Amino acid sequence: MNSPNYDCADVRQNLYLFLGGELDSTEQMAETEKHLGQCPECREELTVAKRSRELYLAAAVDTDSEELDLWPGIRSRLYSEQILEPRQASNAPGPSLAVGRSTLRRLAPWTMAAAAAAAFLLALPFLREQFASPTSIDSGPGTPPMVADPIEHDAPKADLVAGKESRLRPVLIGDESLIEREQRLLEEQRRDPASGANVLDTHPFDSSMYDVVNQRRLR
Amino acid sequence: MAEPSGTEAPRSDEPSDHDLIRCAQSGDELAFATLVRRHERRAYRVARNMVPGREDALDLAQEAFLRVFRSLDRFDFRHEFTTWLYRIVTNLGIDHLRKRRPVVSTSNMGPEEDAEIDLPDASVPNPSERLESLETAALVRKCIDNLAPHFRAVLTLRELEGLSCIAIAEIVGATHVTVRWRLHRGRKLFQEEWARQERLRDLGPDTDSETGPESPLDGSNNDAGQA
Numbered sequence: 378m379n380s381p382n383y384d385c386a387d388v389r390q391n392l393y394l395f396l397g398g399e400l401d402s403t404e405q406m407a408e409t410e411k412h413l414g415q416c417p418e419c420r421e422e423l424t425v426a427k428r429s430r431e432l433y434l435a436a437a438v439d440t441d442s443e444e445l446d447l448w449p450g451i452r453s454r455l456y457s458e459q460i461l462e463p464r465q466a467s468n469a470p471g472p473s474l475a476v477g478r479s480t481l482r483r484l485a486p487w488t489m490a491a492a493a494a495a496a497f498l499l500a501l502p503f504l505r506e507q508f509a510s511p512t513s514i515d516s517g518p519g520t521p522p523m524v525a526d527p528i529e530h531d532a533p534k535a536d537l538v539a540g541k542e543s544r545l546r547p548v549l550i551g552d553e554s555l556i557e558r559e560q561r562l563l564e565e566q567r568r569d570p571a572s573g574a575n576v577l578d579t580h581p582f583d584s585s586m587y588d589v590v591n592q593r594r595l596r
Numbered sequence: 597m598a599e600p601s602g603t604e605a606p607r608s609d610e611p612s613d614h615d616l617i618r619c620a621q622s623g624d625e626l627a628f629a630t631l632v633r634r635h636e637r638r639a640y641r642v643a644r645n646m647v648p649g650r651e652d653a654l655d656l657a658q659e660a661f662l663r664v665f666r667s668l669d670r671f672d673f674r675h676e677f678t679t680w681l682y683r684i685v686t687n688l689g690i691d692h693l694r695k696r697r698p699v700v701s702t703s704n705m706g707p708e709e710d711a712e713i714d715l716p717d718a719s720v721p722n723p724s725e726r727l728e729s730l731e732t733a734a735l736v737r738k739c740i741d742n743l744a745p746h747f748r749a750v751l752t753l754r755e756l757e758g759l760s761c762i763a764i765a766e767i768v769g770a771t772h773v774t775v776r777w778r779l780h781r782g783r784k785l786f787q788e789e790w791a792r793q794e795r796l797r798d799l800g801p802d803t804d805s806e807t808g809p810e811s812p813l814d815g816s817n818n819d820a821g822q823a
Contacts, residue, residue, distance in 0.1 A: 433755065447640070
């Protein structure tokens, strides 16, 4: 264990690491300790080195007693360099990690892409309502889908039945709307009951109604 | 002596450094502010013990966090945040010392400049109580200031921050063996410089001009001081 070749030169080579507890192995530590126990000259070297280290440590600046608040200066620099964009003044960080107290201009591209995708998904129902063909509007369970008749394409059934204001274009048959035409046919039938079926008994989107309409148009 | 402070680690109910970095990467200013407040003392302590002036140390610590923020997107989550912060601070400190080194030659200082030597604050009991006197403290600081920057960096990280040689190696981008050598050499050079300063003090105030300008203690056989 105790190498006979471990002499004063070895000890002095390792003295400073021995002091700091940085010697590689416990074996080196043990050999150094053993030699120091036997060699007064090396012990004197150790004493001098220890005193020197104590002086170094004693001269360390005590920063713990200093007031320190770097954040306001850092934030100002980030604002002035426009790396950070002020939105809401925040000087005292709290426990929350709420996002959105400020906007960073240097957001990662994927973050921006994800935000755009999320916004698109949120807006999708409105976009569908605004731009989609009325054929895509499902009126509800049990309601037959609108077929490829141009008249039916433009006929939002719910609006017609309930008389609600619709943002969609009114259905036009010739120069008059479907409602106007229905009212006119009703008036004609009231004046001439033998002219055809009672359109009021007909589903507005039943093709038979359009037969009546077409017959009237042909007449 | 400043006790090795270890870490200003978050409590268990607080977000980790990595959590804060993720939030800051998403644009959360508050998260970055929390990160700064958690580690500002650590950054300042290293800076303050590497560069002589308080204002310089404050600027350096602030600059370190600005650099952190500018590079936040590139943070590698396999590493500790503190390792990165220490690296930035020590690199800034080394750059700062290298820039000012030609200007500083303590042996050429006049009385006015000597008055600017960074004396420990007399109102703070710890350092001055342990030292024999303020004069001794000033002399010790002079010895530290004469150490080459890379020695000062590893000594600060080891003696004041209490970091392991392996952690220091990661911070300074050197091998474990190199760090140990720098620690050994830095302590030895400091001791030799202390012995020299004591001799100069004992010889009297006029001896500085006779001994010539002091050479930086960079561990090499620098003869510039004899020129």
